[in-house]
Amino acid sequence: IAAGEVIQRPSSAVKELVENSIDAGASTVSVTVKDGGLKLIQVSDDGHGIRCEDLPILCERHTTSKLSAYEDLQTIKSMGFRGEALASMTYVGHVTVTTITEGQLHGYRVSYRDGVMENDPKPCAAVKGTQVMVENLFYNMVARRKTLQNSNDDYPKIVDFISRFAVHHINVNFSCRKHGANRADVHSGSTSSRLDAIRNVYGASVVRDLMEIQVSDENAVDEIFKMDGFISNANYVAKKTTMILFINDRLVDCTSLKRATEFVYSAILPQASKPFIYMSINLPPEHVDVNIHPTKKEVSLLNQERIIEKIKDAIEEKLMNCNNTRIFQTQA
Numbered sequence: 429i430a431a432g433e434v435i436q437r438p439s440s441a442v443k444e445l446v447e448n449s450i451d452a453g454a455s456t457v458s459v460t461v462k463d464g465g466l467k468l469i470q471v472s473d474d475g476h477g478i479r480c481e482d483l484p485i486l487c488e489r490h491t492t493s494k495l496s497a498y499e500d501l502q503t504i505k506s507m508g509f510r511g512e513a514l515a516s517m518t519y520v521g522h523v524t525v526t527t528i529t530e531g532q533l534h535g536y537r538v539s540y541r542d543g544v545m546e547n548d549p550k551p552c553a554a555v556k557g558t559q560v561m562v563e564n565l566f567y568n569m570v571a572r573r574k575t576l577q578n579s580n581d582d583y584p585k586i587v588d589f590i591s592r593f594a595v596h597h598i599n600v601n602f603s604c605r606k607h608g609a610n611r612a613d614v615h616s617g618s619t620s621s622r623l624d625a626i627r628n629v630y631g632a633s634v635v636r637d638l639m640e641i642q643v644s645d646e647n648a649v650d651e652i653f654k655m656d657g658f659i660s661n662a663n664y665v666a667k668k669t670t671m672i673l674f675i676n677d678r679l680v681d682c683t684s685l686k687r688a689t690e691f692v693y694s695a696i697l698p699q700a701s702k703p704f705i706y707m708s709i710n711l712p713p714e715h716v717d718v719n720i721h722p723t724k725k726e727v728s729l730l731n732q733e734r735i736i737e738k739i740k741d742a743i744e745e746k747l748m749n750c751n752n753t754r755i756f757q758t759q760a
């Protein structure tokens with residue numbers, strides 16, 4: 429997989445870095461961005477850090493600490509696993525890593541280019557965890573840089589990613605700001621309630637119109653699947669669908685599920701509002717194929733039609749109920 433395919437835009441670099449922080453068990457993840465990520469992306473976490481002896485190979489392709497046996501490929505739970513992301517970033521930008529592991533007196537800082545260390549790791553002061561800095565992204569890809577500079581910058585996409593992560597990983601405190609800004613554009617806090625997390629990121633007006641939804645298919649012999657989420661009710665009004673979808677704790681897109689959901693809303697609700705949807709789906713890992721796209725973003729699922737059908741039915745039932753309630757209230 430070519431580097432420019434894994435890291436297509438600044439927001440895809442941010443997504444990979446944040447997923448690494450979550451994989452490292454971080455409870456705080458702070459993102460700083462300059463020039464829509466083209467000048468600087470910095471992701472700091474308080475996770476377990478990277479051992480000094482692992483630093484020399486950190487950015488070589490296929491370096492991953494997330495597979496210890498071939499069989500793990502079938503049951504992989506962490507978000508990364510191919511060791512492509514950091515390596516790719518060093519081919520399209522300048523990567524500097526500062527990290528400290530538990531029990532060490534000092535950390536190390538090291539820079540990478542084209543998969544290799546530029547210098548031996550330098551001892552330095554460090555607080556718990558890892559900071560990865562990517563500078564001058566796509567410095568060597570003139571056309572890509574131009575397109576990204578001309579198109580609206582990627583910062584809103586980055587904010588959007590962080591907001592989504594914050595809704596799912598409610599016990600992680602995420603923040604995202606532009607370089608030099610005092611105020612963060614996302615500041616999730618860490619909470620034990622999903623609704624609080626949604627409120628912190630998307631606002632109280634969204635939370636007011638949400639209903640909890642759960643679907644499970646655990647009795648099926650050949651399939652075990654569970655969905656938990658929140659969906660907007662008949663009072664919610666928006667022009668665009670917000671669909672926050674995590675499958676096995678991985679932030680993904682599933683176009684057919686999104687279409688099916690939108691379809692149910694437009695069929696049942698009188699006004700043309702688009703829904704707000706948060707769904708967390710859990711399946712046996714071997715039922716999820718994340719390799720159909722290099723960024724692991726769009727997934728395909730085993731028994732996808734059946735799963736979508738079940739979810740559709742559940743949403744339909746919820747919406748019918750709340751629609752009835754609403755009419756009732758208006759009449760009373």
Ligand code: ADP
Pocket residue numbers: 444448449452473475476477478486491492493494507508509510511512513514515558
């Ligand atoms: P993958 O996530 O697919 O394993 P990456 O290129 O994203 O590949 O990362 C390579 C390896 O670097 C990871 O497997 C992990 O061991 C280490 N690593 C990267 N980022 C961090 C981080 N923030 N904290 C701790 N370890 C990290």
Ligand code: MG
Pocket residue numbers: 444447448507508509513514
């Ligand atoms: Mg990764």
